[in-house]
Amino acid sequence: MTTPAISAATGLADPMISVIGLYKSFGDKQVLRGIDLEIGRGESLMLVGGSGAGKSVFIKHLIGLLQPDEGNVVVDGVDLTRASPEVVLELRKKFGMTFQEGALFDSMNVADNIAFPIRRHTKKSEKEVSMRVRECLGLVRLPGIEDKMPAELSGGMRRRVGFARAIALEPEILLFDEPTTGLDPINTAAIGDVINQLRSELGVTAVTITHDMNLAGKIADRVAIIRRGQILLVDTPERFLESDNWFIRAFLNGEVPEEDHP
């Protein structure tokens, strides 16, 4: 038995991302079960839900890292599920994605990590590249660490360097995969500030996966909750916190029902 979405459609006139009827299974395990969601240009959407609810699988579909069994993902007018691999590769340049542990290349220093997409996809001179690297590190409030190796950085710093690398090509869409999980409150607050700053300075569309409702209140225009591969509710953070849906109340109180344990 599936729970119907309370409010999924937004009727946005010009959505940046439209997800229509998305289904995905791995073997016998059905992870996504008919997700419909629209994300507007410049909007910050926060996706919450328990472990194993399908959040990471969902976000990977947005950038074409996974192909759905059924359904469509339309980004800026291009259907990722029908586009050729070349088009998908080109479309990914519009994205910046950050990963849970930063996913920095550990054989490269911080500067080379951030410079990687710039060198790969632009014809900028080395001087321009290092200027952009400095700029990006300034945006994530980590100036002067260009020569450090990823192993020398703390967890919070690694993630922020990951942010710097994600914005190096000035993307239109930023995807954050659990940016604050496992961080102390000070680092969590710092990450929230950085995300807000990136949004206000770059005007990007942002999709963030998190368990952290404090972060939701701070950076999200809308919050979507995913349960058992379906969107249960999409609404403003304020209305989300006031929702009387039993599962959302349980989620907010940290009481995930037995059947939702991964």
Place this chain on the structure above:
Amino acid sequence: MVEAAARPAGIVGWLDHFGSLIIRALDDLGRFFYIMASSVMWTFRRPFDGAELMRQMVRVGWDSIPVVFLTCLFTGMVLALQTYRGFERFHAEGFVGSVVALSLTRELAPVLTGLMVAGRVGSAMAAELGTMRVTEQIDALYAMATEPIHYLVVPRVNASILMLPILTLVGDAVGIIGGWLISVGLFGANSYLYMERTFQFLEVNDITSGLIKAAFFGLTLAVTGCAKGFYTSGGAEGVGRSTTSAVVTASLYILLSDFFLTKILF
């Protein structure tokens, strides 16, 4: 994967086990050919990363010289030692140089170089790509509009194809010198005659076919290492499994393909 506890008993269980082994082997082979075909396709696409190719050539080639040097030197020495003692029985000691040279160039240098580099470099490729897979660095490459096969696999495969024949040439030379050292130094053979016999029966085709084999082994070990790393799952334990499996599988592929290549080339 089939759980051991759930496996039926008797002949059905045995067939079940045998079937799952075949499926796994075919799965491995499918991944091998997919990675090989993809790397061929991406080799001709821009951007060409010359710096990364050079870096990999140093890792595969230059850094492997000591291990290839020692392996082939001692193989040449032991080959001379064995054949000298054997040939002495029917007074054919004069042909030791020819036997050492032919055995090394046609068979031992390419195969031993392939096996040693598979252990040294193929395993490192599997470990490196496996770690990148489990720490989401490969996903990060995709997210940065970079095809991981293009950036990671192509330079490793091409460097191996280019460097294995060069390493084999080094192995040929060092092995022949090893044989000479034992024959002349230990058994008191005539140095001039030994070298003359070494090259008397050696044809260009003996050397070139050995080098063709070596290039093929380079392709095999690099594609196996990269495929094992690329499809790693299961965290640190998975990386360990991929690394071991890369060496075992690459060695097996090298030995199996050696037979067929020898049949075709000689």
